[in-house]
Amino acid sequence: MEETLVVQNVRKTIGKKEIIKGLSFSLKKGEVFGFLGPNGAGKTTTIRMLVGLIRPTSGTISICGYDLQKQFTKAIQHIGCIVENPELYPYLSGWENLEHFARMVPGVTMHRIQEVVELVGLQNRIHDLVRTYSLGMRQRLGIAQALLGKPTVLILDEPTNGLDPVGIREMRQFIRSLAEQEQLSVLVSSHLLSEIQLMCDRVAIMSKGEIIRIDTVEHLLQEQARTYWNVVPINTAKEILTNETTVIGEKDGAIVTIYESNETIARCNARLIEAGIYVSGIERKLPTLEDLFIELTGGETID
Amino acid sequence: MINLVYNEMLKIVRKKRLFIIAAIVAVLVSLFTYAQFKQIETIRERIGTTDWRTQLQQQIIDTQNRLNSTGISEEWKKFLKIRLQQQQYYLDNDINPMAPGAPTFMRMFIENSIELFLPLLVMVIAADLVSSEASGGTIKLLLTRPVKRWKVLMSKYIAMILSTSFIVFSVALLSYAISGIVFGYGGWNLPLLTGFSIQGEELNTAAAHLIPQWKYLLIEFGLAFFVSLVVGTLTFMLSVLLRSTAAVMGIMLAALISGAILSNMVSSWESAKYLFMVNLRLTSYISGMAPPIDGMTLSFSMTVLAIWALGALIVSFYVFTKRDVY
Structure with a gap:
C-alpha cells in the first residue's frame, strides 16, 4: 500500500x-x-x-x-x-x-x-x-x-x-x-x-x-480484553479458572481473567457450575486507556 | 499576494475598525471646529469685525519702522522682510489672518495630532493584526496553507500600510470637509512662513521663505504619513511578538504618552534624542518651533524614525518566520 x-x-x-x-x-x-x-x-x-x-x-x-x-x-x-x-x-x-x-x-x-x-x-x-x-x-x-x-x-x-x-x-x-x-x-x-x-x-x-x-x-x-467473574465462593472458583484460562487477579470482589474467546468463557462457566459455584455475573471488559497504559508502560497490572 | 492582501483588508473592514476610526475623527474634528469657532468669536469681539484691517496695517507699519531702524542684524532684517511680505499679502487679498478657512484648520489639526492622536489611530489597526490571529487560534489555519510564512506577514504589513494611508487621508478629508462648513473652504494659497529654525537662543532665518498653504499642507501630511507608518511598524512588531492585543496597545500607549511628556523635559538629557517617541513631532521643524533637544533637525529625526522602523520590521519577519506556533 x-x-x-x-x-x-x-x-x-x-x-x-x-x-x-x-x-x-x-x-x-x-x-x-x-x-x-x-x-x-x-x-x-x-x-x-x-x-x-x-x-x-x-x-x-x-x-x-x-x-x-x-x-x-x-x-x-x-x-x-x-x-x-x-x-x-x-x-x-x-x-x-x-x-x-x-x-x-x-x-x-x-x-x-x-x-x-x-x-x-x-x-x-x-x-x-x-x-x-x-x-x-x-x-x-x-x-x-x-x-x-x-x-x-x-x-x-x-x-x-x-x-x-x-x-x-x-x-x-x-x-x-x-x-x-x-x-x-x-x-x-x-x-x-x-x-x-x-x-x-x-x-x-x-x-x-x-x-x-x-x-x-x-x-x-484482543490482547488486553479481560473477563470479570462474579462468583461465590471466590477461592474455589479461582482454582477452577486457573486450570482453564489465565487468572490475572481480583478486582472489586470479581476474579479477572484474560479474555480469549467466547468459547473459553462458556467452558469455564460450565466447569464452575459443575463444581457447584454460584455465578452471578460474567462480563467481558475492554481495557480502559489507563489499564492499557499501565500494562504497556510496564507498570503494575490490575489486582 | 493580491489575494492575501485582499484577505487581510477584508478582515480589517469586517471588524469595522476603519469605520470606527473614521467616526472618531469626525467627532473630534467637529469638536475642535467648534472650539476654534468660539475662540475666533471671542477675538472678534475684542477687536471688532472690521478692525482687523487697521490692525494689520498698524502691524505692517511697525515692521517697516523696525526695518528702518539701525542696529539690527542682517539676518533679522531678512526675517522681517519676509514677515512684511506675508502681512502685505493678507491685506492685499482681504484675508483675515485670524479666521482664515478650512485649510488653516487642517494645518492646525495635523500639527496637533501628529504626535499622539494620529499614532493612536494607527495603533488601533496595527495592534491586533497579528496578535488577534494568535489569540484567536486562527494563526494555525493561516500558517498551514501552501503559502510561505514571510508572504503571510508581508500581506499583513501591506494591509497595515493601506489602512494607515486610509487614516491619514480620512483625517485630511474630514478635517477639511467639516471645518469648511464653519470657516469656508478657501485659503489654499495663503502664504506661510517656513524654513527658519531655532538653534539655541538664535533664530536662524537663513533659509526662511514663504510658500503657499497647499504646499505647506502637502509637506505636513507627508510627514504625518511617515510618522504614522513608523508607529504602525513598531506596533506591528509588538503584535508579532505578543499574543495579547491589550498588551500591545498598553505598551504602545505608554511609549507614545511618555514621548509627549519627555519632549517637554529632556532638553538636558541629550541621548534621549535617539528614542523614537521624542522624534514624532516632525511638523515642528516646518513651522519653526524649537526641538525638544538641541541639535535635532528634520533629517535627524527622520533618520532615527526610519532606523527604528527598519529594526522593527527585521525583528517582525525574523521572529514570525522562525517561531514555533503553539
Whole structure:
C-alpha cells in the first residue's frame, strides 16, 4: 500500500527538555490512523510538527514524497488539518471563511467550496456568521476548510471534542467514509480509547513523548480484553479458572481473567457450575486507556 | 499576494475598525471646529469685525519702522522682510489672518495630532493584526496553507500600510470637509512662513521663505504619513511578538504618552534624542518651533524614525518566520 505520510525519527527539544523522543511511523492510503495518549503525551506537539507549525529539532517528515522542511508549500498542499479546536473568524460568515482560505490555496474554485459545504452538510447555515454557529457546526466548517485543497492526508486533532453523541457518531461515519471512499489517509488523535476503537484501522499509543506501540486496533484490544467473574465462593472458583484460562487477579470482589474467546468463557462457566459455584455475573471488559497504559508502560497490572 | 492582501483588508473592514476610526475623527474634528469657532468669536469681539484691517496695517507699519531702524542684524532684517511680505499679502487679498478657512484648520489639526492622536489611530489597526490571529487560534489555519510564512506577514504589513494611508487621508478629508462648513473652504494659497529654525537662543532665518498653504499642507501630511507608518511598524512588531492585543496597545500607549511628556523635559538629557517617541513631532521643524533637544533637525529625526522602523520590521519577519506556533 502506498505511504502518504512518513515520519522518521522526529525529535523536539525545548530548552534542555526533550519532549518528543524520536517518533517514526507512516500513514497508508485509505486508512484511519489513531493517535492515542493521555493529555500531555505529546500528541498535539507531534501534530503541530506534522503541519509545519513547529520545527522539529531533528528527523524528517515527508508528505507525498516532499520534505516538509525543505519543500514546505509543496508538502503542505497535500495536508488538510484541524489543530485543536476549529478556530475560524467569528465575524465572517462560514462561506466567507471558506473563501478566505480558498484564496490562499491555488486552484480552489467556487464549485469546490460548494462541494465541501455539501459534503459536511452545512448548506442551510453557510451564509450566517460563524459567531452564531454551534460547536458541532464549527467542527464541520473546520473539516470543510481542511478538505478545500483536496488533500491526500487529513489530520484531525480530537475531532469529536465537544460534540453530542449523535454528532460523534456522524463524525465517525464521516471520517470512515473519507478514508474508504475518497482514499484519504486520516490521522486522528484522541485520549478516548472507545473512540479510536470505533474509528481507526491502526493506532499508535503515545506516552511521555514516545510511541510505545503501533498496532491494528483488533490486535491491541484482543490482547488486553479481560473477563470479570462474579462468583461465590471466590477461592474455589479461582482454582477452577486457573486450570482453564489465565487468572490475572481480583478486582472489586470479581476474579479477572484474560479474555480469549467466547468459547473459553462458556467452558469455564460450565466447569464452575459443575463444581457447584454460584455465578452471578460474567462480563467481558475492554481495557480502559489507563489499564492499557499501565500494562504497556510496564507498570503494575490490575489486582 | 493580491489575494492575501485582499484577505487581510477584508478582515480589517469586517471588524469595522476603519469605520470606527473614521467616526472618531469626525467627532473630534467637529469638536475642535467648534472650539476654534468660539475662540475666533471671542477675538472678534475684542477687536471688532472690521478692525482687523487697521490692525494689520498698524502691524505692517511697525515692521517697516523696525526695518528702518539701525542696529539690527542682517539676518533679522531678512526675517522681517519676509514677515512684511506675508502681512502685505493678507491685506492685499482681504484675508483675515485670524479666521482664515478650512485649510488653516487642517494645518492646525495635523500639527496637533501628529504626535499622539494620529499614532493612536494607527495603533488601533496595527495592534491586533497579528496578535488577534494568535489569540484567536486562527494563526494555525493561516500558517498551514501552501503559502510561505514571510508572504503571510508581508500581506499583513501591506494591509497595515493601506489602512494607515486610509487614516491619514480620512483625517485630511474630514478635517477639511467639516471645518469648511464653519470657516469656508478657501485659503489654499495663503502664504506661510517656513524654513527658519531655532538653534539655541538664535533664530536662524537663513533659509526662511514663504510658500503657499497647499504646499505647506502637502509637506505636513507627508510627514504625518511617515510618522504614522513608523508607529504602525513598531506596533506591528509588538503584535508579532505578543499574543495579547491589550498588551500591545498598553505598551504602545505608554511609549507614545511618555514621548509627549519627555519632549517637554529632556532638553538636558541629550541621548534621549535617539528614542523614537521624542522624534514624532516632525511638523515642528516646518513651522519653526524649537526641538525638544538641541541639535535635532528634520533629517535627524527622520533618520532615527526610519532606523527604528527598519529594526522593527527585521525583528517582525525574523521572529514570525522562525517561531514555533503553539
